[in-house]
Each structure stands twice: as structure tokens, then as C-alpha cells.
Amino acid sequence: MNVDKIMNNLEKKHPGEVEYLQAVSEVLESIEEVYNENPQFETANIIERLIEPDRIFMFKVPWVDDEGNVKVNLAYRVQFNNAIGPYKGGLRFHPSVNLSILKFLGFEQIFKNALTTLPMGGGKGGSDFDPKGKSNAEVMRFCQAFMLEIWKHIGPETDVPAGDIGVGGREIGFLYGMYKKLKGDHSGVLTGKGSNWGGSLVRPEATGFGGIYFAQEMLATKNQSLKGKTISISGFGNVAWGAALKATELGAKVVTISGPDGYVYDSDGISGKKIDYMLDLRASNEDIVKPYSYAFEGVEFHEGKRPWEVKVDIALPCATQNELTGEDAKTLINNGVILVAEISNMGCTPEAVELFNRNKILFAPGKAVNAGGVATSGLEMTQNAMKLRWNRQEVDERLHEIMRNIHGQCVKHGKQQDGYVDYVKGANIAGFLKVANSMIDMGVI
Numbered sequence: 001m002n003v004d005k006i007m008n009n010l011e012k013k014h015p016g017e018v019e020y021l022q023a024v025s026e027v028l029e030s031i032e033e034v035y036n037e038n039p040q041f042e043t044a045n046i047i048e049r050l051i052e053p054d055r056i057f058m059f060k061v062p063w064v065d066d067e068g069n070v071k072v073n074l075a076y077r078v079q080f081n082n083a084i085g086p087y088k089g090g091l092r093f094h095p096s097v098n099l100s101i102l103k104f105l106g107f108e109q110i111f112k113n114a115l116t117t118l119p120m121g122g123g124k125g126g127s128d129f130d131p132k133g134k135s136n137a138e139v140m141r142f143c144q145a146f147m148l149e150i151w152k153h154i155g156p157e158t159d160v161p162a163g164d165i166g167v168g169g170r171e172i173g174f175l176y177g178m179y180k181k182l183k184g185d186h187s188g189v190l191t192g193k194g195s196n197w198g199g200s201l202v203r204p205e206a207t208g209f210g211g212i213y214f215a216q217e218m219l220a221t222k223n224q225s226l227k228g229k230t231i232s233i234s235g236f237g238n239v240a241w242g243a244a245l246k247a248t249e250l251g252a253k254v255v256t257i258s259g260p261d262g263y264v265y266d267s268d269g270i271s272g273k274k275i276d277y278m279l280d281l282r283a284s285n286e287d288i289v290k291p292y293s294y295a296f297e298g299v300e301f302h303e304g305k306r307p308w309e310v311k312v313d314i315a316l317p318c319a320t321q322n323e324l325t326g327e328d329a330k331t332l333i334n335n336g337v338i339l340v341a342e343i344s345n346m347g348c349t350p351e352a353v354e355l356f357n358r359n360k361i362l363f364a365p366g367k368a369v370n371a372g373g374v375a376t377s378g379l380e381m382t383q384n385a386m387k388l389r390w391n392r393q394e395v396d397e398r399l400h401e402i403m404r405n406i407h408g409q410c411v412k413h414g415k416q417q418d419g420y421v422d423y424v425k426g427a428n429i430a431g432f433l434k435v436a437n438s439m440i441d442m443g444v445i
Contacts, residue, residue: 210372
């Protein structure tokens, strides 16, 4: 495999799709050695078949706002690879949504889902619709119009969407209601459902919980624990909330959260009612964290800045792609950080990742660290299929075990001769081998 040649050809086909090209490049560089050791992959042309989606649906979504004005948004569903199970991946409603971002997320999802060992393929979707500032009625009308276009192409054994940025319990409810009306049955086609109608306990917290469980396993390789560690977290949504909740429970102190307006630094630690306040911030439908600094004494707000300048033991990006840059990485390293784990998807730039690895900082990528969200979605699918509901403890224990197994796969395939674990390489190789071997087993389709 010639990575440069493949990437040059891909860039000619898809110019300007920066996030997608970055995601593919990272995976190909990690798996090059194991790919070349297995000639059956080249014979089956696995790479060319893997890096392009099976299909992409692109459609307009016309809807009517509360003033009677007709609005039109652009929407997509990327069905990337279903070698090991139905397409599985979230829907993102945000003004930044474009095809490059959804292809990058769908491509990452293939390997993330493979790492969980659950039978789920990779997909992603969404729209440039912004739920912020919209009434419940407007969000409902948009979701219904969105589902009207996509419902024929999804199903419990075909493609199972979930939530992502801008798509929470409210949106999933409106989407599911319209699907149920169109389909005429109660098939569990969406995950992240309400707890009253098929949703799994722990699902809202799962991505954050899983990320902390993974970080816990990383620290254990150095005979350390989370107890007494200081943590910087970005974002303030469900992922950051779940991470803060579990990290605090395990004895760590979370000192930052952030939004597009800047970050807050709370030296006393974000715990108890302060974590609950994160939910109030989210419910306000305003994408800002500054109100936190008014709500609690002794809190600093740093306008327009990112939390990576704070001296901490652990840094956990929980917001969006490429949010932690090479300069941020240098600052963290100089401040003595010992562990960085992406709970957001591709949260660090390639320069940052290279610096962490070069300086032997414990670093792990989103496709491994944040797999707890989709893993619990898989557990929700299982509960729906069995027509039963597990209690909170059982779901949490299964999630913890899945994250422990994912960590073990990363160590198995990523451990270097000097003992350092390259978690990026380990995660990519483990996910790739499962998917590639499955594709070979099924022939050229």
C-alpha cells in the first residue's frame, strides 16, 4: 500500500474535504504495516472499497417556522460500511454540518463500532439546521420533514441513527414519532430514545462515562488512578457532563468546562450542584458557558480562550474536531500533563497527536475513547430486540466491560518495543482487521 498515492488520488476525487481526508490519512498511516503483511487485503482491494462510502443520500428539508415562513435546509445520510452489522451512527444538527465532516465521522464510526465487538457498521448523518433559538414546534416540524425524506432508507436491521451535536432526547423523540407513523410499527430504528419508550438507562451519560473508564485503564498501565488528579474538560454538553460526573465520582477534580465564548476555571472543582448546573446551561439553548462564572463564587471566565492553557494532569477534549492544536499540545506538555484522551471525535490536530506521541504522553483517539456512546446504543438495540430493559447497574457494568476490552485491543496492537502504547495505531489496526476480514469473508459486493 502506497499511502501517499492513495491520498493524492482521494484528494483529486474529493477536493476540499479536509476533515474526511485527515481521518482517512490517519487510519492508513497506522495500518500500513499490517496491511502489507497480509497480501489478501491487496488482492481484495480492501482499501479502495473501505475509504469510499457505500452510498450517500443528500436531500433538502423544507419546513415552516412559527411565522409561516418556508425554510430550506440541506441534509445527508452517509452509509459508509455495513460489513459487520447495520449502519450505525449519529445525526448532527448544526450550521457547520457539511459532507466532509459527515464522511469523516462516518469513516471513524466504522472502526469505533468494530472496537465495541457489537454487530454495528459505520454511518453518519445530519443537517445544517440549527436547533438553537428555535421553538419546540419548529424543531418538531423540521424533524418530521427530515424523517419524511430518510425513513425508507433506515431500519433496525438496515441503518440505525442516533443523536449527536444538536440532536438530543427531544429531537430523537420527534424523529422517532414520525418514523413510527410512516412505518406503522414500533421497530427500534433510533437509539437515544426516551426512557419511557425504549431508551436505555445510562445512554445520556454513556460517552462521558466510557471516556473516563478508558482513561482509568490508561492510567492503570502506569500503576496510577484517577484519584487526586486534576482534569480540564472542553465543552459543556452531555459528553462533558457525563465525563465530569464519573471523573468526580472516581476521585478526580474537574476544573474547566468551555463553550464558543471561552472557558471557565473553577479551582474548587466542578462537582455536586455545579455538575447539575451544566444541565441547566444546556437546557438554556444558549451556546455559552459565561453564566457559570456568575452562578458560583471564585470562578474565572476566560473569554475567547480554550481550557488547554490551564495546568492539569489530564486533558479531555469533549467538544468538536481539531479543538486541541499543536500549540495547545506544547502548552499542556510544558505544564506537565500526563494523559490526553479524545472524548470528542478527532479532537486533536495531527500536530498535537504527533507531539503527544513524541513526548511519550499517554494519548488515545476518539474512536476508542468515546466508543462508550455507541456501545450503549448497541446495548439499547439489544434491549429493544429482546423486549426488555436492564437496570442502571447492569448497563453500566456492560459499558465498563466494553471499554476495558477496547483498551485491551488497543494495547495488544499498539504496544511498542519500548513499552509505550501507541493507542492511535492500536485502535486503528484492531478495528481495521475486524472489518477487513469480514469484507473478505463476504466476497466482492
